[in-house]
Amino acid sequence: MKINYLTILSLLFLQILGCKGQPEYLFLPQSMKLDLTPFLFRVYSPSELATLSNSDFNANESGLITSTKFSRYLSNWSNNRPSGVVGNLVLFQIQTSGSSSGRYVFFDGKQTFAYPIANLPDLLTDTRDDGVLSIDGVVPKGKKISDFFAIYGIDPAIDYIVFAQDTSSLANLSSATFAYYSLLYWGFPKERLAILNGSIADLTAASSLFTTPSYTYTNSNRAGSIKNLYRDHTVLQLTIGDLIHAIKNGTTNLEEVDPIPTEGFFIIDGRPNASYTGTVNSTASGSKYANCTSKTNSTFVSNTCVVTYEGRIKSATNLVPTDLYDGTTFQFKSFSQLQTYLNNTGYPTNKQIYVYGEDATKGSLVWFVLHQILGKPTRLYEGGWKQFGALGLRSPSSGSSPSAITQPASYWRTDIVTLSESNTSNADANVPNYLLDISRQFSKTANKLRTEDKGFLRGTSSSAGSGGGGSPTGGGGNACGG
Incomplete structure (x- = not known):
């Protein structure tokens, strides 16, 4: 089929006018019914995906963040969020075993959300066959990532995610780092991923983080697709x-x-x-x-x-x-x-x-x-x-x-x-x-x-179209964040 590049460029120009001032990772085809995958898909290198921390962790806006930065985000997300971020702040408070801290961060249920979670490895790992020997606890299939975003109302095109230990333990910390890795692997931009340095329990005890002993579940009731980011981080x-x-x-x-x-x-x-x-x-x-x-x-x-x-x-x-x-x-x-x-x-x-x-x-x-x-x-x-x-x-x-x-x-x-x-x-x-x-x-x-994961991202694998219970549809709404 012959491609009319002038038409495509004209449509992109119109979208740019409508998305003026938005960050580079809000790819325009989210609000367009065009399959531009062959033209827009970008394969990233390990160096492009790396994050060099500030020597003062307090200055970091993503990657490893401190309670000082996180508290500032929670206090007024609309005004204090990192530059270029237009979506919600979503926190996952991880407790893999043992008793929880019983402390929960304040969130407004409108632009900030928090989820105590005891089974993160179940949600963000899989047992998979690489063609030689199956192994458990590796990065999940695309369907599982899509379901994760649907369950917690996350739009990967605009939202910012923080993983935090509930109580301090190696299991909780390792679970947080692998969750971070899993999302980055699946194309989530590093600029909108973070791990809190320290646990909710310890930071509360040190008066570095203000929390509450009660929790009420709230969901944003929306989700987006990782495919629409047109990013391949599988390297x-x-x-x-x-x-x-x-x-x-x-x-x-x-x-x-x-x-x-x-x-x-x-x-x-x-x-x-x-x-x-x-x-x-x-x-x-x-x-x-x-x-x-x-x-x-x-x-x-x-x-x-x-x-x-x-x-x-x-x-x-x-x-x-x-x-x-x-x-x-x-x-x-x-x-x-x-x-x-x-x-x-x-x-x-x-x-x-x-x-x-x-x-x-x-x-x-x-x-x-x-x-x-x-x-x-x-x-x-x-x-x-x-x-x-x-x-x-x-x-x-x-x-x-x-x-x-x-x-x-x-x-x-x-x-x-x-x-x-x-x-x-x-x-x-x-x-x-x-x-x-x-x-x-x-x-x-x-x-x-x-190979399976690249196919899922590009919509060419046999599992790419399997929606299943609660999986998200569409592109998470307007690509401009509306």
């Missing part, structure tokens, strides 16, 4: 294929892998030192490992069964997560301290960072520090050691389950000297039945997730 996800291809200097026959960055790459292991050195779980035993050999799920549950072997990814350096935050308040350390910890890893300036943790949620905390505080171009290997360490070759003893990898020459075997180091095998009885069929062991791609 944030580092696949195991990308990782192996880079470690082997591009000498693989893997397909659908990203090219090795021209500036080079630097691998950071964001796990505790005992995990990094391969000294944990290697002699694990006890009742919590009961029935591991009968488990045939392709994923394993934390604190039950373990991976095939312990160790670390080849050439990775360790950035210990507990160094990055205060162990009582779970506030991040100062900018200068965080920069020092990164410098101590030997990181060469400007190289692209590949970071991983035990799993996606725990890895996201280190990713957040590197990418959204220190501003370094960083990609997260969501599979983490949970996936990488599962792909070892093992000859099980009688009665034990087979390992995921049974073919020594499998493309995905990771317990070899070119891909991992400091390796220690786990007890056979503690490893679940991961067994991959032969076709998977010699599959040439691990890019299934990103």
Whole structure:
């Protein structure tokens, strides 16, 4: 079909007149019935998506914000909101386990909204298959993100979202950083995403945040679609294929892998030192490992069964997560301290960072520090050691389950000297039945997730049109914020 570019330009000009003064991310086709996806879709790089924090966290308007800034926002959102933001302020107060603080921020139910939430991982993680080995707790499918916006009345074209711990804990902080990562991955602009430094409970006790002991649910009763932002941030996800291809200097026959960055790459292991050195779980035993050999799920549950072997990814350096935050308040350390910890890893300036943790949620905390505080171009290997360490070759003893990898020459075997180091095998009885069929062991791609997600964003995947209960329709109203 021949495109009349003059007509398109004329329509865009008329829309510009109607949206004068609005921020750049309010893409015009939201209020136009035109499919301009091929022309307007933009694929972002890790460096473009990075946020360099001010050395004084109080000066930040997004990324990591303090109670000083957050209180100012809440006191008068219309006048104090960040420049370019025209939508609502939406807070998620996260309590993943244990008793809640019983304190809630003030919100007006008109332009500011707050939601205590105990099941954020259920809403913003999934169990997904990358084409090699399924893994739980990774970034959710597009349908789940759409449902999330619908449930809480969020328009991603204009609204500003804050994730905050309810009470101080590593689980709450990690849940907040992964929620931030999930939304950024799905195209939510970094200028309108934030994590509160500190918990609602502690900040209330310190009189840094005024709260109330009662809560009344209020919803804006509107939502928009992530597709209408025309942004592709999926580069944030580092696949195991990308990782192996880079470690082997591009000498693989893997397909659908990203090219090795021209500036080079630097691998950071964001796990505790005992995990990094391969000294944990290697002699694990006890009742919590009961029935591991009968488990045939392709994923394993934390604190039950373990991976095939312990160790670390080849050439990775360790950035210990507990160094990055205060162990009582779970506030991040100062900018200068965080920069020092990164410098101590030997990181060469400007190289692209590949970071991983035990799993996606725990890895996201280190990713957040590197990418959204220190501003370094960083990609997260969501599979983490949970996936990488599962792909070892093992000859099980009688009665034990087979390992995921049974073919020594499998493309995905990771317990070899070119891909991992400091390796220690786990007890056979503690490893679940991961067994991959032969076709998977010699599959040439691990890019299934990103392919699905790119298709969803562009409306070309089979799941792109699945609305389902409560999913949003339309573009969230007028793209100019009306």
